[in-house]
Amino acid sequence: xxxxxxxxxxxxxxxxxxxxxxxxxxxxxxxxxxxxxxxxxxxxxxxxxxxxxxxxxxxxxxxxxxxxxxxxxxxxxxxxxxxxxxxxxxxxxxxxxxxxxxxxxxxxxxxxxxxxxxxxxxxxxxxxxxxxxxxxxxxxxxxxxxxxxxxxxxxxxxxxxxxxxxxxxxxxxxxxxxxxxxxxxxxxxxxxxxxxxxxxxxxxxxxxxxxxxxxxxxxxxxxxxxxxxxxxxxxxxxxxxxxxxxxxxxxxxxxxxxxxxxxxxxxxxxxxxxxxxxxxxxxxxxxxxxxxxxxxxxxxxxxxxxxxxxxxxxxxxxxxxxxxxxxxxxxxxxxxxxxxxxxxxxxxxxxxxxxxxxxxxxxxxxxxxxxxxxxxxxxxxxxxxxxxxxxxxxxxxxxxxxxxxxxxxxxxxxxxxxxxxxxxxxxxxxxxxxxxxxxxxxxxx
Amino acid sequence: xxxxxxxxxxxxxxxxxxxxxxxxxxxxxxxxxxxxxxxxxxxxxxxxxxxxxxxxxxxxxxxxxxxxxxxxxxxxxxxxxxxxxxxxxxxxxxxxxxxxxxxxxxxxxxxxxxxxxxxxxxxxxxxxxxxxxxxxxxxxxxxxxxxxxxxxxxxxxxxxxxxxxxxxxxxxxxxxxxxxxxxxxxxxxxxxxxxxxxxxxxxxxxxxxxxxxxxxxxxxxxxxxxxxxxxxxxxxxxxxxxxxxxxxxxxxxxxxxxxxxxxxxxxxxxxxxxxxxxxxxxxxxxxxxxxxxxxxxxxxxxxxxxxxxxxxxxxxxxxxxxxxxxxxxxxxxxxxxxxxxxxxxxxxxxxxxxxxxxxxxxxxxxxxxxxxxxxxxxxxxxxxxxxxxxxxxxxxxxxxxxxxxxxxxxxxxxxxxxxxxxxxxxxxxxxxxxxxxxxxxxxxxxxxxxxxxxxxxxxxxxxxxxxxxxx
Numbered sequence: 007x008x009x010x011x012x013x014x015x016x017x018x019x020x021x022x023x024x025x026x027x028x029x030x031x032x033x034x035x036x037x038x039x040x041x042x043x044x045x046x047x048x049x050x051x052x053x054x055x056x057x058x059x060x061x062x063x064x065x066x067x068x069x070x071x072x073x074x075x076x077x078x079x080x081x082x083x084x085x086x087x088x089x090x091x092x093x094x095x096x097x098x099x100x101x102x103x104x105x106x107x108x109x110x111x112x113x114x115x116x117x118x119x120x121x122x123x124x125x126x127x128x129x130x131x132x133x134x135x136x137x138x139x140x141x142x143x144x145x146x147x148x149x150x151x152x153x154x155x156x157x158x159x160x161x162x163x164x165x166x167x168x169x170x171x172x173x174x175x176x177x178x179x180x181x182x183x184x185x186x187x188x189x190x191x192x193x194x195x196x197x198x199x200x201x202x203x204x205x206x207x208x209x210x211x212x213x214x215x216x217x218x219x220x221x222x223x224x225x226x227x228x229x230x231x232x233x234x235x236x237x238x239x240x241x242x243x244x245x246x247x248x249x250x251x252x253x254x255x256x257x258x259x260x261x262x263x264x265x266x267x268x269x270x271x272x273x274x275x276x277x278x279x280x281x282x283x284x285x286x287x288x289x290x291x292x293x294x295x296x297x298x299x300x301x302x303x304x305x306x307x308x309x310x311x312x313x314x315x316x317x318x319x320x321x322x323x324x325x326x327x328x329x330x331x332x333x334x335x336x337x338x339x340x341x342x343x344x345x346x347x348x349x350x351x352x353x354x355x356x357x358x359x360x361x362x363x364x365x366x367x368x369x370x371x372x373x374x375x376x377x378x379x380x381x382x383x384x385x386x387x388x389x390x391x392x393x394x395x396x397x398x399x400x401x402x403x404x405x406x407x408x409x410x411x412x413x414x415x416x417x418x419x420x421x422x423x424x425x426x427x428x429x430x431x432x433x434x435x436x437x438x439x440x441x442x443x444x445x446x447x448x449x450x451x
Numbered sequence: 452x453x454x455x456x457x458x459x460x461x462x463x464x465x466x467x468x469x470x471x472x473x474x475x476x477x478x479x480x481x482x483x484x485x486x487x488x489x490x491x492x493x494x495x496x497x498x499x500x501x502x503x504x505x506x507x508x509x510x511x512x513x514x515x516x517x518x519x520x521x522x523x524x525x526x527x528x529x530x531x532x533x534x535x536x537x538x539x540x541x542x543x544x545x546x547x548x549x550x551x552x553x554x555x556x557x558x559x560x561x562x563x564x565x566x567x568x569x570x571x572x573x574x575x576x577x578x579x580x581x582x583x584x585x586x587x588x589x590x591x592x593x594x595x596x597x598x599x600x601x602x603x604x605x606x607x608x609x610x611x612x613x614x615x616x617x618x619x620x621x622x623x624x625x626x627x628x629x630x631x632x633x634x635x636x637x638x639x640x641x642x643x644x645x646x647x648x649x650x651x652x653x654x655x656x657x658x659x660x661x662x663x664x665x666x667x668x669x670x671x672x673x674x675x676x677x678x679x680x681x682x683x684x685x686x687x688x689x690x691x692x693x694x695x696x697x698x699x700x701x702x703x704x705x706x707x708x709x710x711x712x713x714x715x716x717x718x719x720x721x722x723x724x725x726x727x728x729x730x731x732x733x734x735x736x737x738x739x740x741x742x743x744x745x746x747x748x749x750x751x752x753x754x755x756x757x758x759x760x761x762x763x764x765x766x767x768x769x770x771x772x773x774x775x776x777x778x779x780x781x782x783x784x785x786x787x788x789x790x791x792x793x794x795x796x797x798x799x800x801x802x803x804x805x806x807x808x809x810x811x812x813x814x815x816x817x818x819x820x821x822x823x824x825x826x827x828x829x830x831x832x833x834x835x836x837x838x839x840x841x842x843x844x845x846x847x848x849x850x851x852x853x854x855x856x857x858x859x860x861x862x863x864x865x866x867x868x869x870x871x872x873x874x875x876x877x878x879x880x881x882x883x884x885x886x887x888x889x890x891x892x893x894x895x896x897x898x899x900x901x902x903x904x905x906x907x908x909x910x911x912x913x914x915x916x917x918x919x920x921x922x
Contacts, residue, residue: 041710044513044514045514045515046514046515047514047515047516047517047792048514048515048516048517048538049516049517049518049519049792050516050517050518050534050538051517051518051519051520051790052520053504053519053520053521053790054521055521057500066496067497068496068497068498068499069498069499069500070498070500070501071500071501071503072501072502072503072504072521073501073503073521074521078501081501085499089497089498089499089570090497092487092494092497092570092571092574093494093495093496093497094493094494094495096493123538146710146711146712148707148710148712148833183711183712183833190712190714190833190834191833191834192712192831192832192833192834229679259490259491259593259595260592260593260629260631260636261593261629263636338500339498340496340498374829374831374836374837374838375827375828375829375838375839375840375860375862376829377827377828377829378826378827378828378829378838378839378840378860380638380858382629382636382637382638383635383636383637383638385857385858387677387840387858387859387860387910388838388860388910389829389836389838389860389862389910405836406836406862406863406864406908408679408860408862408908408910409910410679410858410860410910449679449680449908449910
């Protein structure tokens with residue numbers, strides 16, 4: 007057993023804790039940011055921390071520390087037990103039944119730690135160099151970053167659980183500036199994978215340049231009611247907003263717009279949404295959750311009907327249900343309920359085929375103000391940036407448009423989903439294809 | 452007890468300098484946190500934790516390298532210094548760094564350190580607040596209240612021989628009320644906080660804030676959908692300052708300016724706002740959320756006038772950008788923790804008070820939206836385009852406050868909006884918040900008096916046709 011965990015659990019037991027759980031995390035980070043052909047900054051580090059939950063008479067105590075000397079570990083136990091004394095007793099406060107989790111291959115790339123730092127620096131420099139030589143209107147890059155990290159999680163509890171896994175992630179981020187006359191537009195793009203080798207250098211450059219240049223000349227247009235096409239990233243951002251509403255904790259506390267809607271039609275029949283913590287390409291994949299419960303795929307909305315909420319051990323016990331393996335946490339927090347890889351199921355249609363259905367409409371590439379969406383009522387009023395669609399083709403760039411409505415109403419208006427699934431980090435790792443929404447009133451001049 | 456023995460601090464810096472670095476800085480931090488939450492009228496969570504670590508920054512021919520660790524033993528720190536020296540060998544530019552001048556000011560005075568107060572007293576005030584919110588109306592269906600404090604000690608030592616420290620204790624209350632009637636749900640929140648000890652609660656009534664949040668949630672149930680379209684917008688004081696912070700403040704941070712990625716680049720001495728606008732970033736204000744004795748690079752904070760009578764006077768600098776742009780330091784080098792490099796950040800940023808009363812401004816507005824409280828927002832720093840939610844809004848018609856509206860957002864462009872500020876009231880107030888940038892959250896204050904922007908786009912679910920609305 008991990009000697010730190012052993013020491014902590016032993017003290018917990020000695021001081022009268024009936025159950026206890028130690029969550030250890032260790033990580034490394036490498037980040038290089040370049041500017042004008044030189045390194046602007048470089049970060050390289052290792053970090054670690056321990057979180058402890060104690061259970062006594064159905065009261066949970068929690069504390070965490072980044073120190074690992076013996077005084078700090080003793081203090082960790084004492085603090086958790088003291089904190090627990092004040093919490094209300096709730097029979098749903100239990101450790102999960104220990105179950106072995108099937109291993110999940112390929113989460114960590116062993117090759118990543120062997121990549122020479124210079125190659126990572128060169129990746130960032132090359133992103134910047136190429137981004138400034140693709141389009142005469144894009145001559146500057148405001149941010150070019152390569153970053154990678156490894157994360158190791160180990161959970162040890164008094165019910166015999168000893169489980170660990172490691173995960174790696176690498177990504178490149180690029181932000182360009184396009185200029186024409188006195189106008190400036192920025193364009194953002196990123197590429198991610200489990201290893202540097204999985205990153206798409208040419209793709210991220212092309213996209214960041216096109217995103218900035220494509221918005222030059224953007225102008226407001228008149229208010230209209232038109233079909234709206236959401237770029238996969240924009241649609242995935244909306245999934246990210248919806249994510250918390252699947253949490254049973256949010257449902258119990260009446261902070262979910264999906265509360266009380268199980269088995270109801272909450273979206274158009276074409277909409278199927280899954281949270282799959284074992285998705286091979288999912289960067290949030292993991293063999294078990296933040297309490298050691300084996301991960302699985304959870305179908306949340308099937309053909310528009312709400313099938314399930316997400317549970318951790320506490321919310322499952324409170325509602326007489328089963329944990330869905332959805333406890334998310336860091337060592338600094340107790341297990342909350344959250345999504346892993348949240349996916350809107352793609353359809354058969356190509357993106358072009360979907361656009362071809364629109365004679366006159368709006369293609370949205372950026373939604374602004376998503377953090378203003380009311381998570382309880384689902385009401386939103388967002389800013390839109392994108393392009394007008396004429397006969398299936400993107401034409402004039404447009405900006406400063408607004409759209410107001412309700413997330414549920416929006417889900418019910420989805421009329422087509424394409425096959426071009428793409429992922430972003432938006433709370434969880436959220437993936438969506440291009441989505442067509444039937445007519446929406448879009449506010450402009 | 453010092454965070455780290457001075458001899459060890461010097462030893463680590465000397466070790467890192469062996470690589471031939473131009474500059475070495477050691478940042479050591481200890482942060483102790485406690486949080487308590489009450490939900491469903493029960494104590495749900497009493498949590499505490501300690502973050503302790505150090506970050507070592509070295510600059511080698513203009514290139515910045517950073518290494519951090521939680522291992523503060525002599526062996527651990529010296530190993531980190533060696534790693535920093537090795538990582539830092541990629542340099543190839545010119546070293547320029549803003550000179551650290553001025554004596555450090557004392558930390559904010561704390562009468563009752565919050566960790567010396569037991570959980571009982573904190574729980575009592577949370578339960579009082581919970582009850583106060585629920586008593587406002589039967590429509591209040593859920594209340595969540597929370598208490599949190601953090602005590603952060605920092606030490607900044609550099610190869611110039613500077614050893615500066617600061618101690619920052621913050622206490623905060625969070626109240627979230629949910630009102631529900633006939634299936635309709637509205638929420639409201641209040642989150643007062645100061646850089647003070649537990650004495651904060653001697654003159655801050657948790658119950659009063661709870662009632663305020665609950666009353667607002669209930670009143671939103673009766674609010675009509677906001678109209679949409681172009682109109683005059685009166686933005687309320689206090690947290691309304693988030694609009695300036697996001698849509699203009701970030702554009703005045705020297706890292707963005709140095710890359711020419713903000714519209715304010717090269718505009719020093721030029722009019723960038725209506726002549727009635729003066730905006731200030733002041734890291735010295737007593738007890739405020741963003742106040743620092745020294746910033747996270749050891750630079751004593753100061754009062755920086757950013758915009759005076761509409762003319763741009765200064766950007767906000769960290770030491771690196773001050774050196775690169777040949778400007779004096781301003782005390783704006785900040786970082787979330789020892790795991791982060793310092794970057795230019797705001798402290799307490801606000802628009803200065805004007806001459807009008809709020810009543811004058813409303814009376815002078817034939818038609819518009821009174822956005823009394825703003826919520827979350829989002830901004831594109833390059834263009835200054837912004838979107839903000841209005842969490843408490845009223846129609847203004849014929850110079851009078853009309854009915855309450857919900858679901859409004861205001862959409863516009865920061866630099867353009869600055870020119871359209873045509874009235875400023877005398878009711879300046881500040882509010883605490885956490886500002887995010889490059890993945891780093893730091894505590895700041897935003898603030899302003901009530902202001903009027905002559906024209907902005909309002910997004911809402913209602914329809915803009917004059918005087919009539921449909922749900």
